[in-house]
Amino acid sequence: MLHAGIISLHTSPLTQPGAGDSGGMNVYIREFVSSLTQAGVSCDVFVRRWTDELDPIVEVEPGFRVIHVPAGPVDMRKEELPGIVDEFTEWMLNWLSDEPVDVLHANYWLSGAVGHQLKHVLNLPLVTTFHTLARVKAEMGDHEPAVRMEAEAKVVACSDVLVANAEEERRQLVELYGAEPHRVEVVAPGVDRAFFSPGARGGARAAIGYEGGPLVLFVGRIQPLKGVDIAVQALAQLADPTATLMIVGGASGQEGDTEVRRITEMIEALGLGQRVVFVDPQPHYALSTYYRAADVLVMPSRSESFGLVALEAAACGVPVVAAAVGGLRTLVQDGTTGYLIDERDPARYAEAIDRIIGDGEHRAALAAAAEVTASRYPWSGLAGRLRRIYLDLVEAASPVDCS
Ligand code: UDP
Numbered sequence: 001m002l003h004a005g006i007i008s009l010h011t012s013p014l015t016q017p018g019a020g021d022s023g024g025m026n027v028y029i030r031e032f033v034s035s036l037t038q039a040g041v042s043c044d045v046f047v048r049r050w051t052d053e054l055d056p057i058v059e060v061e062p063g064f065r066v067i068h069v070p071a072g073p074v075d076m077r078k079e080e081l082p083g084i085v086d087e088f089t090e091w092m093l094n095w096l097s098d099e100p101v102d103v104l105h106a107n108y109w110l111s112g113a114v115g116h117q118l119k120h121v122l123n124l125p126l127v128t129t130f131h132t133l134a135r136v137k138a139e140m141g142d143h144e145p146a147v148r149m150e151a152e153a154k155v156v157a158c159s160d161v162l163v164a165n166a167e168e169e170r171r172q173l174v175e176l177y178g179a180e181p182h183r184v185e186v187v188a189p190g191v192d193r194a195f196f197s198p199g200a201r202g203g204a205r206a207a208i209g210y211e212g213g214p215l216v217l218f219v220g221r222i223q224p225l226k227g228v229d230i231a232v233q234a235l236a237q238l239a240d241p242t243a244t245l246m247i248v249g250g251a252s253g254q255e256g257d258t259e260v261r262r263i264t265e266m267i268e269a270l271g272l273g274q275r276v277v278f279v280d281p282q283p284h285y286a287l288s289t290y291y292r293a294a295d296v297l298v299m300p301s302r303s304e305s306f307g308l309v310a311l312e313a314a315a316c317g318v319p320v321v322a323a324a325v326g327g328l329r330t331l332v333q334d335g336t337t338g339y340l341i342d343e344r345d346p347a348r349y350a351e352a353i354d355r356i357i358g359d360g361e362h363r364a365a366l367a368a369a370a371e372v373t374a375s376r377y378p379w380s381g382l383a384g385r386l387r388r389i390y391l392d393l394v395e396a397a398s399p400v401d402c403s
Contacts, residue, residue, distance in 0.1 A: 001040060001041070001042055002040070002041045002042070002102050002103070002387070002390060002391065002394065003041070003042050003043075003044075003100070003101045003102050004036070004041055004042070004043045004044075004101055004102065004103050004104075004105055004390060005043075005044055005046065005092075005096065005101035005103070005104045005105070005118075006029065006033055006043050006044065006045040006046065006105045006107070007045075007046050007092075007104060007105065007106040007107065007111035007114050007115050008025070008029055008045055008046065008047050008107045008108070008111055009046070009047070009048050009069075009081065009085070009088055009108070009110045009111045009114060010048065010078060010081055010108060010110050010111075011025065011026055011047070011108075012026065012045075012047040012050070012066060013026050013027075013029040013030035013033065013045060013047075013060075013066065014030075014047075014058065014060070014066055016281055016283065016284075017281070017284055018219075018220070018221060018248070018249045018250060018281030018282065019221060019222075019249060019250025019251060019252055019256075019281045020221075020250070020251075020252055020256075021078055021252070021253075023220070023221050023252070024131070024189075024306065024307075024308045024309075025107060025108060025131045027284060027308055028107075028129075028131070028189050028308070029045060029107060030060075031189075031190060031192060031379045032189070032190075032379060032382050032383050032386065033045060033060075033064050034060070034061060034064055034379070035190075035379040035380050035382070035383035036383040036386060036387060037061060037062070037063040037064040038380075038383075039380070039383050039384065039387050040387075041063075041383075041386075041387050041390065042063040042064075043063065043064055043065075044065050044066075044067050044099070044101065045064070045065070045066045045067065046067050046069050046088075046092055046095075047066055047067070047068060047069065048068075048069050048071050048072070048076075048081070048084070048088060049068040049069060049070050049071070049074060050074055050075075050076075051074050051075075052074055054068045055068070056068050067095065069088055069091050069092065069095075070091065071084040071087040071088040071091055072084035072087060078253075079145075079254070081110055082110065082113075082145075082147055082148075082151075085110060085113045085114055085117075086117075088114055089114045089117045089118060092114065092118060093118065093121060093122075096118070096122060100122075101124070102124070102390070102394045103124060103125050103126075103127065103390045103393055103394055104118055104119055104124050104125070104126045104127070105126075105127040105128070105129070105386070105390075106126065106127070106128045106129070106155070106159075107128075107129050107131060108129075108130065108131050108132075109130060109134070109148055109151050109152045109155065110151075111128075112128045112130065112151065112152065112155035112159070113151045113154075113155065115128065115155070115159075116154060116155050116158050116159075119158070119399055120401075120403065123399060124399060125160040125161075125390075125393035125394065125396075125399045126158065126159050126160055126399065126400075127159065127160065127161045127162075127163060127386070127389060127390065127393070128155055128156075128159040128161075128162050128163070129162075129163040129165070130152065130155075130162070130169075130173075130305075131165075131305055132303075132305055133152060133169075133172055133173070133176065133177070133305075134148045134149045134152055135149060135152075135172070135176040135177065136172050136176065136303055137225075137303065139303075140225070140302045140303050141302075142224070142225060142302075152177065153177055153178075154402070156173060156177040156178070156179045157178075157400075157402050158400055158402040159183065159400070160183065160393050160399055160400050161183055161184075161185055161389050161393065162179055162183055162184045162185070163184075163185055163187050163386070163389075164184050164185070164186045164187075164305075165186075165187075165188060165189060165305045165306035165326075165327050166186065166188065166305065166306055166326055166327035166329070166330050167186055167330065168325075168326050168327070168329060169186070169305050169326065169327070170184045170186050183400075185385070185389060187381075187382050187385045187386070188306065188327070188330070188377055188381070188382065189306050189308060189311070189377070189379075189382055190311075190377045190378050190379035190380070190381060190382050191308070191311045191312050191314075191315045191374055191377050191378075191379070192285075192379060193315055193374070193375065193378070195285045195288050196287075196288050196291065196312045196315035196316050196374075197288070197315060197316060197317075197371075198292065198316055198317035198367070198371060199288070199289075199292040199316070200292070201292060201293060201295075203292075204289045204290075204292035204293035205293045207289050207293075208279075208289055208290060208293050210244075210246070210277075210293055212242060212244045213240060213242025213243050213244065214240055214242065214243040214244070214295045214296075214357040215243070215244055215246060215293055215294045215295050215296075216231070216234075216235060216238075216243055216244065216245045216246070216294070216295065216296055216297075216298055216353055216357075217245075217246050217248070217290060217291065217293075217294035217296070217297050217298070217313070217318070218231050218245065218246070218247045218248070218249075218297070218298055218299070219248045219249060219287060219290065219291075219297070219309045219312075219313075220248075220249045220299070220301075220309055221249050221250065221251070221252035221253075221256070222247070222249055222250060222251050222252060222256055222259055222260050222263065223251070223252045223253045223255060223256050223259055224255055224259055224302070225301060225302050225303065226299075226300075226301050226302075227299075227300035227301055227302055227323065227344070228247060228259070228263050228300075229262070229263060229266060230300035230344060230346050230349060231245055231247075231298045231300055231349070232245065232263060232266050232267055232270065232272065232276065233266070233270070233346035234298065234300075234346040234347075234349035234350040234353060235272060235275060235276065235350075236270045236272060236346075236350075237346060237347055237350035238350050238353060238354055238357075239354045239358065240354070240357060240358065243275070243353075243357060244275050244276070244277060245272075245275065245276045245277070245298075246276075246277045246279060246290070246294070247263075247276065247277070247278050247279065248279040248280075248281070248282055248287070248290055249279075249281055250280060250281050287312065288312075288316055291312060291313045291316035291318050292316050292317075292318075294313070294318050295318075295356065295357045295363065296318065296319050296320070296321055296338075296353055296356045296357060296363075297309070297310065297313035297318050297319070297320045297321070297338075298320075298321050298322070298349060298353065299320060299321070299322040299323065299328065300322070300323050300341070300344070300349060301322070301323050301325060301326075301328070302323070302325065302344070303325050303326055304323070304325050304326040304327060304328050305326050305327060306326065306327035306328075306331075307322065307326065307327050307328045307331060310322055310328055310331050310332060311331055311374055311377055313370075314331070314332075314337060314338075314370035314371065314373055314374040315370075315371060315374035315375070316371075317367040317368070317370060317371045318367060318370065319337060319338040319339075319356050319363060319366035319367055319370055320332050320337065320338035320339075320370065321338055321339045321341065321349055321352045321353055321356070322338065322339075322340060322341070323340070323341055323342075323344070324340040324341060324342040328340065331373070333369070333373065336366070336369045337366055337369045337370035337373050338352075338356075338366055338370060339352035339355070339356075
C-alpha cells in the first residue's frame with residue numbers, strides 16, 4: 001500500500017475553518033486526505049503541536065492519521081514559525097526512520113521548506129501545493145517577508161510536482177517563480193455534495209433565524225484580501241433597501257482585527273447597522289444551511305488561488321458574484337452561473353447583485369447552472385489525480401536534485 005507523508009506545519013485539518021489561520025487549506029487537506037485514504041493511499045498528516053491538549057496521534061479514519069509534532073513552544077505566532085522549520089524537520093526525520101513514507105506532499109511554503117530538506121536526506125519525491133504565493137500577494141500590495149519568497153523559489157525548483165489549484169496559479173508559478181511547466185499539474189479542489197446541495201430556502205432561513213428581505217451572503221475570513229469592504233459598499237448601492245448582507249467568519253491574520261474595526265466603522269458611516277449581520281465562524285458542514293438561505297453569494301477577493309466558498313455556494317444552487325481573480329475565473333461562468341467583476345468597484349457588484357435578486361427567473365437559471373458546474377468537482381477527482389501523481393513519482397524513483 002502506498003504511504004504518503006502530508007506536511008501541514010502551521011495549521012491542522014482538525015481545526016475550525018473561517019477565522020485565524022484556518023480556512024480553505026484546512027478543508028482542502030481534510031477532504032483530499034480522506035478521499036485519498038478511501039482510494040487506498042494511507043496518509044499521515046504532520047502538524048505542529050499548537051496546544052498542550054492534543055493527543056500525539058489522532059486517527060481521523062482508518063488510514064488517515066494526524067501526527068502532532070512538538071516543535072517550538074505551543075503558542076507561537078505564525079510570523080515566528082520560520083524559526084522552527086529545522087526543529088520540525090529533525091523531528092520528522094526521526095519519526096520517518098521508524099515509519100517511512102513513499103512520497104511527501106507539502107502544503108504552504110513553511111511545509112515546503114520542511115519537505116525540501118527531508119526529500120534530500122531521504123531521497124523521496126516531493127509534491128507541493130502552495131495555496132498562496134508571496135509574489136502574487138506582493139502584486140496585490142500585501143508584502144510578505146523576503147525569507148518566504150526565497151524559500152518558495154527554492155521549493156519550486158526542487159519539487160517533483162507542483163500542484164496548482166487553477167490555470168492562473170500555474171501561470172504564476174511559471175512566470176513569477178520560473179517553475180518548469182512540465183512539473184506543474186493543475187488539479188482543482190472539490191466540494192462534498194453530500195453536504196453542499198440545494199435545499200428549500202424558506203426552511204434554511206427559518207433554521208438560521210433570518211426573516212428579512214433578499215439575503216446577500218459573504219463567507220470567509222475577515223482580512224483585507226477578502227474585500228469585505230467592497231461587499232458592504234455594494235450593499236449601500238443596491239436598489240432593494242430591504243436586502244441584508246450576512247458576513248459569516250472571523251478575523252484572520254495580523255491585520256484581521258483592524259479590518260473588522262474598519263468594516264464596522266464603514267457600516268456605521270453608511271448607516272447600514274440594521275442591514276448587516278455578523279455571524280461567528282460555523283462548522284464547515286453547517287454552512288450549507290447558510291448557503292441555501294442566501295439569494296446570492298458575494299466574493300470580492302483581491303486574489304484567490306481557488307475560492308472554495310464559491311464552489312460550495314454553487315453546489316447549493318446559489319449564484320456567485322465574484323472578483324475575476326485566480327480560480328474564481330474558472331469556477332464562475334460570467335452570465336451563466338453568476339457574474340465575474342474585473343474592477344474593485346462596488347457599483348459593479350451592486351449592479352450584478354441587483355440583476356440576480358431583482359429577477360427570480362434569472363436567478364433560478366443561474367442557480368441551476370451553478371449546481372451543474374459544481375457537480376464537476378468531486379474531491380475524489382483531486383484524490384485520483386494525486387494518487388496517480390504519487391504512484392508515477394514513486395515508480396520513476398528519480399526525485400529532482402537541486403543541490
Ligand atoms: N469555512 C467554514 N466555516 C466558516 C467560514 C468558512 O467552514 O465559518 C470554510 C469554507 O467552507 C471554505 C473555507 O473555510 O471551505 C474557506 O476557503 P476559501 O478557499 O474560500 O478561502 P481561504 O480560507 O482559503 O482564503
